[in-house]
Amino acid sequence: xxxxxxxxxxxxxxxxxxxxxxxxxxxxxxxxxxxxxxxxxxxxxxxxxxxxxxxxxxxxxxxxxxxxxxxxxxxxxxxxxxxxxxxxxxxxxxxxxxxxxxxxxxxxxxxxxxxxxxxxxxxxxxxxxxxxxxxxxxxxxxxxxxxxxxxxxxxxxxxxxxxxxxxxxxxxxxxxxxxxxxxxxxxxxxxxxxxxxxxxxxxxxxxxxxxxxxxxxxxxxxxxxxxxxxxxxxxxxxxxxxxxxxxxxxxxxxxxxxxxxxxxxxxxxxxxxxxxxxxxxxxxxxxxxxxxxxxxxxxxxxxxxxxxxxxxxxxxxxxxxxxxxxxxxxx
Amino acid sequence: xxxxxxxxxxxxxxxxxxxxxxxxxxxxxxxxxxxxxxxxxxxxxxxxxxxxxxxxxxxxxxxxxxxxxxxxxxxxxxxxxxxxxxxxxxxxxxxxxxxxxxxxxxxxxxxxxxxxxxxxxxxxxxxxxxxxxxxxxxxxxxxxxxxxxxxxxxxxxxxxxxxxxxxxxxxxxxxxxxxxxxxxxxxxxxxxxxxxxxxxxxxxxxxxxxxxxxxxxxxxxxxxxxxxxxxxxxxxxxxxxxxxxxxxxxxxxxxxxxxxx
Numbered sequence: 378x379x380x381x382x383x384x385x386x387x388x389x390x391x392x393x394x395x396x397x398x399x400x401x402x403x404x405x406x407x408x409x410x411x412x413x414x415x416x417x418x419x420x421x422x423x424x425x426x427x428x429x430x431x432x433x434x435x436x437x438x439x440x441x442x443x444x445x446x447x448x449x450x451x452x453x454x455x456x457x458x459x460x461x462x463x464x465x466x467x468x469x470x471x472x473x474x475x476x477x478x479x480x481x482x483x484x485x486x487x488x489x490x491x492x493x494x495x496x497x498x499x500x501x502x503x504x505x506x507x508x509x510x511x512x513x514x515x516x517x518x519x520x521x522x523x524x525x526x527x528x529x530x531x532x533x534x535x536x537x538x539x540x541x542x543x544x545x546x547x548x549x550x551x552x553x554x555x556x557x558x559x560x561x562x563x564x565x566x567x568x569x570x571x572x573x574x575x576x577x578x579x580x581x582x583x584x585x586x587x588x589x590x591x592x593x594x595x596x597x598x599x600x601x602x603x604x605x606x607x608x609x610x611x612x613x614x615x616x617x618x619x620x621x622x623x624x625x626x627x628x629x630x631x632x633x634x635x636x637x638x639x640x641x642x643x644x645x646x647x648x649x650x651x652x653x654x655x656x657x658x659x660x661x662x663x664x665x666x667x668x669x670x671x672x673x674x675x676x677x678x679x680x681x682x683x684x685x686x687x688x689x690x691x692x693x694x695x696x697x698x699x700x701x702x703x704x705x706x707x708x
Numbered sequence: 709x710x711x712x713x714x715x716x717x718x719x720x721x722x723x724x725x726x727x728x729x730x731x732x733x734x735x736x737x738x739x740x741x742x743x744x745x746x747x748x749x750x751x752x753x754x755x756x757x758x759x760x761x762x763x764x765x766x767x768x769x770x771x772x773x774x775x776x777x778x779x780x781x782x783x784x785x786x787x788x789x790x791x792x793x794x795x796x797x798x799x800x801x802x803x804x805x806x807x808x809x810x811x812x813x814x815x816x817x818x819x820x821x822x823x824x825x826x827x828x829x830x831x832x833x834x835x836x837x838x839x840x841x842x843x844x845x846x847x848x849x850x851x852x853x854x855x856x857x858x859x860x861x862x863x864x865x866x867x868x869x870x871x872x873x874x875x876x877x878x879x880x881x882x883x884x885x886x887x888x889x890x891x892x893x894x895x896x897x898x899x900x901x902x903x904x905x906x907x908x909x910x911x912x913x914x915x916x917x918x919x920x921x922x923x924x925x926x927x928x929x930x931x932x933x934x935x936x937x938x939x940x941x942x943x944x945x946x947x948x949x950x951x952x953x954x955x956x957x958x959x960x961x962x963x964x965x966x967x968x969x
Contacts, residue, residue: 390870451874453839453849478869481835482851485804489840494803494929497834516935517734517831520725524934568848568878575872582870588968630854630889631868636721636830637745637888645968656721662938666966668958669944684961685944692951700959704969 380506381414384469384532385437386460387428388479389420394428397475397585399435399544401537405473406436406547408504414470417441418552419463421448421456426554433552435544440552441466443559450573451479452566457486462559464491469532471510473502476536477585488534494527495534500541500642500663509533518636518659539585540642541663581615583634588645589661591617591634595650595671595690599627604694605649611701617641617661619651635660649690653678670694709764711754712818713788714811714825714837715747717772717779721830725937732935733801734831743779746826748893749886753856754824755787756891765789767818771810773797777909784904785896791909794917796924803930804836806923811837812844813917820881822863827852827885838885848878852887 383405387398398418405416418437420428425442432440443459460483464472474484476498488495499512510533511526527533583589590612592605599622609616617634618627634641636656646664651657653669653676661667662681669682670690679685686693719725719739726735743751751768758764768783770776771794780791794810815823823842828835835851842849850865854873857864858880865876865884896904914921923929945961947954963969 451876453842453851453876457839457843478852478867478874482839485834485836486839486843486849488836489805489808489843492805494805495834495836496930497804497836511933515938516833517719517725518721518833519938521727521734522936522938523932524936526931526933527929528931530929568850568876568882570874571877572875573869573872574866574875580871585870633888640833645962645966655724662941666962666968667941668962674946679944679946681941682944683942683966684958685946686954686958687946687948688951688954693955696951696955697958700955701969704959704963 380470381409381412381504382467382469383409383414383416383471383473384464384467385416385418386472386474386480386483387418387420387432388475388477389422389425392424394431395475395477396544397477397537397539400539400542401473401475402432402435402437403545404502404537404542408471408502412504412506417467417469419460421459423449429551429554433549434546436547436549437552439467440554441557442554443557443562445562447564447566447569450570452569453482453486454568455562455566456483457490458561459559460487461490462561463557464532466557470506471504472532472534474534474536476538480536484534484536491532493530493532493534495536496525496527497536498538499535500538502535510535515640515663518640518656519662520659538642540587540644583615583617583632583641584639586615587643588612588614589617589634589641589643590614590647590649591619591651592622592649593619593651594621596622602628604690608647608694608698611698611705619657620654648678649694651678652676653681709757709761709822710818710820711757711764711766712815712820712823713751713754713766713768714823714841715751715768715770715779715783716744716826716829717741717770717776718744718829718831721745727935727937732932734935741775741779743782744826744829746828746830746886746888749888749890750824750826751783751786751788752891752893753886757822757858767792767820769811769814770794771796771799771807773800777911780909781904782896784907784909785901786894787900790907793909793911794914795911796914796921798924801932802924803928804834804840805929807837808840808844810914810917810919811841813919815845822858822880823883825883825885827887835885838883842883847881847883849883849885850876850878851885853884854887854889856884856890
């Protein structure tokens with residue numbers, strides 16, 4: 378084994394590989410190949426071997442699988458046992474995990490099992506076998522950027538913020554499937570997910586959507602959120618919200634963007650009637666493009682917006698939804 | 709039931725961030741330190757569990773600088789029974805594993821049935837301590853929990869994932885990390901503040917708990933090399949005028965210039 382081998386945790390949900398996994402595989406490929414290393418992936422649960430083609434396409438040479446039935450849904454302890462065992466098995470120098478709800482939970486537990494360090498929610502990565510793993514990550518909810526490193530401990534863990542790293546396929550053949558025997562796995566995990574309750578209408582989550590449309594106090598009343606929802610729907614976007622309207626009970630906390638909500642990095646963020654309190658800006662200022670729609674030209678949101686629309690959102694939003702609907706219809 | 713709550717004191721979330729001269733730490737002058745907001749949910753949940761049972765003890769533990777004593781005193785004012793500070797300023801910058809080891813050392817002595825910690829300490833925003841602590845103790849955990857029920861020797865926890873809610877079940881003892889939405893933390897009452905002055909707040913060194921101080925110093929696993937402000941975003945292009953023109957121009961820019969449509 379080389380000193381630059383990288384293991385990627387290939388999270389599955391309902392039998393599917395998630396896009397952040399493809400981003401992590403692409404990042405892993407870049408880290409490993411620069412130093413003659415090789416990428417392996419780990420997928421858990423029945424049917425995990427089915428992902429050999431996509432794992433290979435994005436850079437994995439090997440796909441380790443543990444197809445035990447108890448791993449169908451997330452089981453924090455058992456998944457950590459399997460991930461740590463896989464890291465040992467391939468003698469990984471680096472372990473990359475998507476910073477999804479599952480990955481944020483799993484990576485530190487697996488890292489502790491190997492008495493090693495973990496860099497959380499990183500947005501940039503570099504690796505050198507001598508200097509170790511180095512990353513940039515937003516801290517203080519994006520109000521500052523820290524450069525952090527794991528110089529010596531191996532394997533060095535990192536969780537990768539979704540939507541930040543590109544997912545680039547290659548022409549590579551399917552990964553070689555290798556069943557992994559994990560002696561420490563109990564037949565039935567002690568703690569596990571027993572059921573999953575779906576959000577209404579399969580709503581997109583703000584943390585993983587490429588486009589987020591958010592509403593704030595400027596909407597004036599909870600029923601006016603329909604203007605935001607309509608725009609989100611035509612864009613295929615997730616619906617976000619400011620803390621003020623979440624605290625007022627207009628929309629559940631799962632939609633909150635900001636310091637005590639979710640930190641998002643979408644391609645496009647559209648803030649409707651959000652003035653831009655520091656704690657909201659902290660959650661979305663790393664979006665690639667920010668559109669602010671607000672009638673107050675002095676609103677702080679305009680300081681970080683790419684495009685600022687000074688106007689009445691009740692006039693702008695329906696027209697914008699209609700214009701985009703027409704655009705999509707034209708293809 | 710004995711419940712241990714791990715808490716962290718952090719820079720006030722409303723504060724403007726300034727970088728200190730060393731280029732790697734926060735300029736903490738003029739910054740108020742507060743109880744990390746997610747830890748408030750953890751403490752509130754512990755107090756509610758104790759109140760629902762009419763018995764039990766809530767112990768709050770922190771690892772950090774001497775100033776964390778004020779944060780622990782606030783926890784006592786909210787209703788915790790006693791507090792312990794593992795005092796060493798280097799914990800404020802220590803990695804998740806070092807912090808988890810400190811809490812684990814206390815947990816092994818105290819043998820709580822339940823440990824509650826915030827899903828992460830705001831500021832470093834890592835979320836490592838809880839799952840790492842569970843692993844060190846060999847206990848189950850559930851992270852970022854928005855609803856918690858404890859029946860006898862088992863728990864049921866709800867956590868929000870992308871577009872859904874996961875319901876986990878497991879045995880106690882366990883580590884639970886808490887997310888906004890779990891409860892509404894109480895404010896300390898005047899009576900609580902007075903009572904807190906007489907409650908025990910013990911201070912120990914890491915060495916007294918048998919902890920290796922090396923991982924807090926030069927031998928640390930995770931090194932902070934630099935801290936900087938985000939690069940400023942390009943100036944905003946403002947669109948004004950009648951709504952139809954503005955919308956047409958916005959769509960054009962998003963499509964042709966920003967290329968996000």
